[in-house]
Structures are given as structure tokens and as C-alpha cells.
Amino acid sequence: MVIINESRCVGCAHCVPFCQMSAITALGFAKIDLDLCTNCKLCLNYCPKNAIAEG
């Protein structure tokens, strides 16, 4: 499972376009819809703040 560390996430939304399932939304903080997330973990690479991790 992929989780967002809210204290690290700044809401820059870099991860959003890289999610092929459109599972991430960002409104101040990134949020992952776990029903849509396939756990591909691509987004982990695109976070400049290291705020996305495997949970």
C-alpha cells in the first residue's frame, strides 16, 4: 500500500500527473484513492519531498 506522509507533503502535485490510474488528487496535500490505486509505486519516484512511501 502507498501512503502519503502529510507532514512532509507540501501539495506541489508533482505526483498527480504520473499516476496512470488518476488515483491521486492534491488540494493542499496529496490524497490517494486506495480503491483506484494499483500499488504500482511510480509516484514514489516523483515526489521531491520523499513524502510518499510504502505503508
Added chain:
Amino acid sequence: MYNVAIIGAGIGGLLAGASLAKQGKKVIIIEKMPYLGGRFTNLPYKGFQLSTGAVHLIPHGNRGPLAQFLQRLGLSVKIEDCKPWCTFRIRGKDYLINDVSDFNPIINLFPLIDRLRMAKILFEVKLLGLPSNEITLEEWLKNQVKDELAVKIANAFYGFALSLHINSIPAGEGILILKRVNDCKGSGVPIGGCKSIIDSLVKFIELQGGKILTKAKVVGVDIDNENITKLHVESDQISEVSANFVISDIGAKETVELVGEKYFDKNYLQKVESISPSAGVKINIASKKSFFKNGILFTPDCQRIGGLIELTTIDPSLAPQGQNLIISHQPLLSTDIKKEIEIGLEDLKSLIPSFDQDCEILLIQSYHNGWPVNRAASGLDIGSVTPLKNLFLVGDSVKEPGWIDTEGVASGVEQILEYLSKIFY
């Protein structure tokens, strides 16, 4: 063994790398992310070219330090001027500024007494120089001009340009920035977005024999006699790099953290600690209708948004055919980011009454807390030279005073390279 190792491939690191590679130096650039350009490149989304940070704008167009830097490298990046430069929407009416040296359409909105005071200020700045940096731009402005419209206009301009409220801009710095806007005569859009500049720099560096690594993270350094002797790297390709000089484009605080506080004197650590960033929110909007045809729109009557630009009026390639791309920017004035975004959206709805029918919000991006608009807010930058003999900084914590954002980064790189060229020979 490299002549120069550069940590971070933001616009600062790449400008430095390109220039040094051109001089024949053996250069390696080490970037932790899978892409290059940091907060100055494109973020493709739903067929639009959004950006990782900077609105696709070069603050001083073809006449500023960034464009001049690229020209000296011989790179042909197309920067299209905003024509007119900008429009101010005040009390529902649009005032076009065609010529940066002619603000009369706006000045005429002020009572006679304030107009006389403005003429006096202009004269004084020319004759006596800039106001002090000891007072804020807000204090200084309120002392000079009584009509509160002045504060609103200033907050719109500086909010969009620097992502700062005028109560946190040193007066001298603020006026110097305005003077430079006047000298350089307006902004421009890099055709193809910020990435076109990054791509041409990357291509240039590689053609000159420079090496650029992505997904490579510098995790530590070896130090001997106040010199960095080795970089430890986590990557698929290499695990360590040795170089005569190290240039860091990851921010002053982050560099100190990487190297280790114990290698820096107390004075320097205090200086680094005093740097505070500028934070902001960018809202990316798609629309089939065109709303803003006249350059940057500054919005003094908005609660938060300082300005916006419909980029597709200058570069249609930034959106799918038949669509327009509008980007607004606002400084982050509180830590309640959700509320700040809500206020920004209220502002947009007041600027575009048919917002709900005609516009789609593509992406809302906030920048703060370690991934800010500028690592050092304007006026708080420190110098590029560090207490370590072969370590130098570039990027948005060491901008040259008086230049907006990327222009300050380019100008800072220019200065440190001049300094380095004296050490090299």
C-alpha cells in the same frame, strides 16, 4: 576525477554546468529526481504543459539575466514578449500597460496629492538612491502615498512576482526590483514552456562532454582540510565522485545538512538559519473560452491572487487545440493551506463570473516547507561562497539582490562563475 561536481539539476545547476562545460571543464551533474529542471520545467497533464514550479514566465523577457546567459552560451531559446506587458484590473476596469516606463493609466487613478508625492519619490530615488532595507516596503509606501490603492497594487505585483506580501519585503530590495522591471522592459514566455530552456541546456552540456545523472542522490561527503574530497552517491551507475570543486543547487540549508553542521562556523550557520522562504499557491485552469488577452493580469482587488496569465494567448502549444491555459499565483499568507486555496478560488470566481460553467481546475499546486517558491524570499539571499574552500552555492537561496526569481538565480550563477574563473586560472 572531475573539475566540477554539481549537486542538483535545477535551472541554477544546469546554467552553471553549461557555462563550465563550455569553458572546457570536466563536469558532472547529479540529480536525485528522475527528471531534470527541478521547479523550472514542464509537468505534462491531460494534454496541457503545466509546470513543476515557475509559471512559464521569464520575468524580464529577452533582456534579463537569464535570457542574456542563454544567449552567451549560444543557445537559441525562443522567448516571446508579453504584449502588452500587463493589465491591472482595478474596480472592475482594465488598465493596459503597454510600455513599462509608462504607468500613467494607473497613476491617474490617484488623488493629485498622491501623484505629486509619487513624482517626488521618483526624483528622490533617482537622486539619493534606494530606500533603506531596514524598513519594509509596506511601511515605506504608506509613509509616502496615502491612498490605500497603492498598497493593493503593490501587493498584487509583488504577490505575483515574488510570492510575498509587501510587509515582508525590504523597501530597498522592493524598489530595486521595480527599477529592474523598468530597465528590462517587460516579461516573456519561453515557447514550449520552461522545459524548452532545460532541454536546450541539457543538450548543450552533453554535447560539451558533460555528464548528467538522474535518480542519483548525494548522501554524504568526505572532507579534508576544509575541502570536499569525495561525494558519496546512491545510484545505479556510480557510488562516489571526486571533483576539484563542488557546486550545490539543493539549497543552503539542505547543503549544510548534507555536509554536516560541524564543518561550518557559527556565523555561517546563523546566516543560513536566517534564510526564510517564500511560499505560494498556483492554480492551473483550463477553458475553451479565452478571458485574458492582454499579458499578465494583475489583480489588486483580489483577496489573495496577485495575478494570472492566460499563457495560450502567447504559446498555444501549452494546451490541446481549442483549449486555453490560465495560471494564477498567490502568496501563501497563512499556514492554513486549504483555506488559502479556497480564498484563491473565490478570487478566480470573482474574476471569471462564469467560472463554474466555463473553467476546469486542472491542478492546484502549493509550494512551501522545503519545496517553496523561493528558498530565500527576496532580500534574504546569502552569498554563494561558503566556509568550505571548494564548495559554492547556486539556486534560489543565493539569488542576486534586486532580481526576480529565476533572473536572480541566473544572475547569481553569473557572479559565482566569474569568481570561480579567477580561482581556476
